[in-house]
Amino acid sequence: MSEIKECDLPGIGKKFTLELDSGDKLVVVIHFSGEREVFKFMKGSDEPGSVTTLSDEEARQIGSILSGTYFQPVLEDEQKLMMKNVTMEWIKITDDSTLANKKIEELNIRKMTGASITTIIRGETVIPNPRAGEIIKPHDTIIIIGNNDQINKFISTFEIKQRIENDRQ
Amino acid sequence: MIVNESVLSLGISLLALFIAGLLATRINQSLTAVFIVVGMILQNFFPVTIITEFIATLGIIFMLFMFGLEFSVGSLVNNQRKIFFSGIYDLIFNFPLGLLIGWLLGYDLIQSLLLAGIIYVTSSVIVAKSIIDLKRSANPETEYILNVLIFEDMFIATFLAFIVGISNYGQIDAKGIFIVILKTSAFFAFFIVLAKTSKKFVNKIIDIEHTELFVILILSIIVISAGAASYVGLSEAIGAFLAGLLLSETKQRHRISEAIKPFQQFSTAIFFVAFGMSIDYKHIGGMIPVGIFIFIISSFSKVYGGYFIGGKYALSKRAGLRLGLSLIPRGEFSIILAGAISMNSSVPYPIKSLTGVYVLLSAIIGSIVMKESDWFIKWFIERKDTEFKQTKKPLQGQLL
Numbered sequence: 001m002s003e004i005k006e007c008d009l010p011g012i013g014k015k016f017t018l019e020l021d022s023g024d025k026l027v028v029v030i031h032f033s034g035e036r037e038v039f040k041f042m043k044g045s046d047e048p049g050s051v052t053t054l055s056d057e058e059a060r061q062i063g064s065i066l067s068g069t070y071f072q073p074v075l076e077d078e079q080k081l082m083m084k085n086v087t088m089e090w091i092k093i094t095d096d097s098t099l100a101n102k103k104i105e106e107l108n109i110r111k112m113t114g115a116s117i118t119t120i121i122r123g124e125t126v127i128p129n130p131r132a133g134e135i136i137k138p139h140d141t142i143i144i145i146g147n148n149d150q151i152n153k154f155i156s157t158f159e160i161k162q163r164i165e166n167d168r169q
Numbered sequence: 170m171i172v173n174e175s176v177l178s179l180g181i182s183l184l185a186l187f188i189a190g191l192l193a194t195r196i197n198q199s200l201t202a203v204f205i206v207v208g209m210i211l212q213n214f215f216p217v218t219i220i221t222e223f224i225a226t227l228g229i230i231f232m233l234f235m236f237g238l239e240f241s242v243g244s245l246v247n248n249q250r251k252i253f254f255s256g257i258y259d260l261i262f263n264f265p266l267g268l269l270i271g272w273l274l275g276y277d278l279i280q281s282l283l284l285a286g287i288i289y290v291t292s293s294v295i296v297a298k299s300i301i302d303l304k305r306s307a308n309p310e311t312e313y314i315l316n317v318l319i320f321e322d323m324f325i326a327t328f329l330a331f332i333v334g335i336s337n338y339g340q341i342d343a344k345g346i347f348i349v350i351l352k353t354s355a356f357f358a359f360f361i362v363l364a365k366t367s368k369k370f371v372n373k374i375i376d377i378e379h380t381e382l383f384v385i386l387i388l389s390i391i392v393i394s395a396g397a398a399s400y401v402g403l404s405e406a407i408g409a410f411l412a413g414l415l416l417s418e419t420k421q422r423h424r425i426s427e428a429i430k431p432f433q434q435f436s437t438a439i440f441f442v443a444f445g446m447s448i449d450y451k452h453i454g455g456m457i458p459v460g461i462f463i464f465i466i467s468s469f470s471k472v473y474g475g476y477f478i479g480g481k482y483a484l485s486k487r488a489g490l491r492l493g494l495s496l497i498p499r500g501e502f503s504i505i506l507a508g509a510i511s512m513n514s515s516v517p518y519p520i521k522s523l524t525g526v527y528v529l530l531s532a533i534i535g536s537i538v539m540k541e542s543d544w545f546i547k548w549f550i551e552r553k554d555t556e557f558k559q560t561k562k563p564l565q566g567q568l569l
Binding site: 007008009010011012013015017027029031037039041046047048051 | 239245247248260293297300301304306307308309310311312315316319320433484485487488
């Protein structure tokens, strides 16, 4: 890792130079007009090997891709994993939840809603395909699977308030 | 009738500028040179009218104003050491040369000083544009080129105030120099103090939403500053420049630039045309050899000076040569200087015509040299390398 060198170009803009580990240099010039130019200098050369000119907007897009903050808008908006007709939903169990402190078999989830519990996340432990005798505890996170109707039915039947907005990693 | 004719001739000039400019941008030539050529051609069809002359005067004022407005005091302060040293080297290599040539041509001291300024100052407009067009803004030598340009422009702005003041005083003696320097520094000091102390006040005054009134207010500030400078015997241009510097520190800077730019572009173009029209064909034949001579000598000193600066700042030979080869074009400031002083006609080489030839040569050839510098550098470095090997070989033999 090396530091970024900054330099004024009076009348043109500002120049930022980054020396890469490979010995090549990457130079970004931000013009007063907002235009960006990205130059690549090969190791030891003082003439650029390639130049790319970007508008202000393009530069921001590229910047967000490089810094890893760029997401597809569909994923970002819905924050659900969409498979054809199947939805998975993350649900946090609160203290006063009707699901809390009950065995899965007591709840008759499959029969009443059509959805089923695939996973229980309890603190650091993850229980995939929990047995029918497993007890759901407060502060657990459960993952249920079903089509949209079944999920909605699950949510209304058990009066779920706290759905998890994309906490899954 | 006179008014009608001069309006028509102005219109024709503008149309000619447009067509010539269009062709020039096709072949990547500088507009400055083309506008002067248009002026030289147009003088065969109609004379310089009062209207053209008036607009040309405004052209200088607006050009210097915009220059002051876009001048980055911040980067001047940040890089003052680098700017100062590269600027001084460039000055030492190129300014005395003009004095010497002026003396050889039989000019008096004021005229020689003027010629020195004309030969010394590289066109920042042409060079900066070429750097951007040729995608060289990231090159290692570019920041040094720009530092030299910023120093030259500051130097010439001050020099302009001085030389016009001296010329108005009439002769160079201790008393004259003293008076002119006093006036110039008082004028500079007034604006600097105003900029430092009354920032809020100035900001408040020019914070006007009404577009039309805003333009009128800014124009009045520019013209009053220019007029005041002229009134105390300095150049109008320097007044406008300082007004630009003053307003460059305000929040409205961008808006001012947008508002004044069309005026500036229009009047500056006319200024170049008027200059071209004032070049006398009678003299031009005799000026061409002298112009070529000065061009060759001064190009060598510029390139060598640039190469020297590159060496001082540990640039590679290639980058150093590119630095030097980028400093050849002369343009706007040389022309402003040439028109700044009215000279008596007994001078052997009329400075306006000489400057015309010189600026045309250096602007056109200088732009081409910048673009084609690669093969020259290659040739130069290869030649140096073979020379180096030849001298080195026997030495190695001795060591072995």
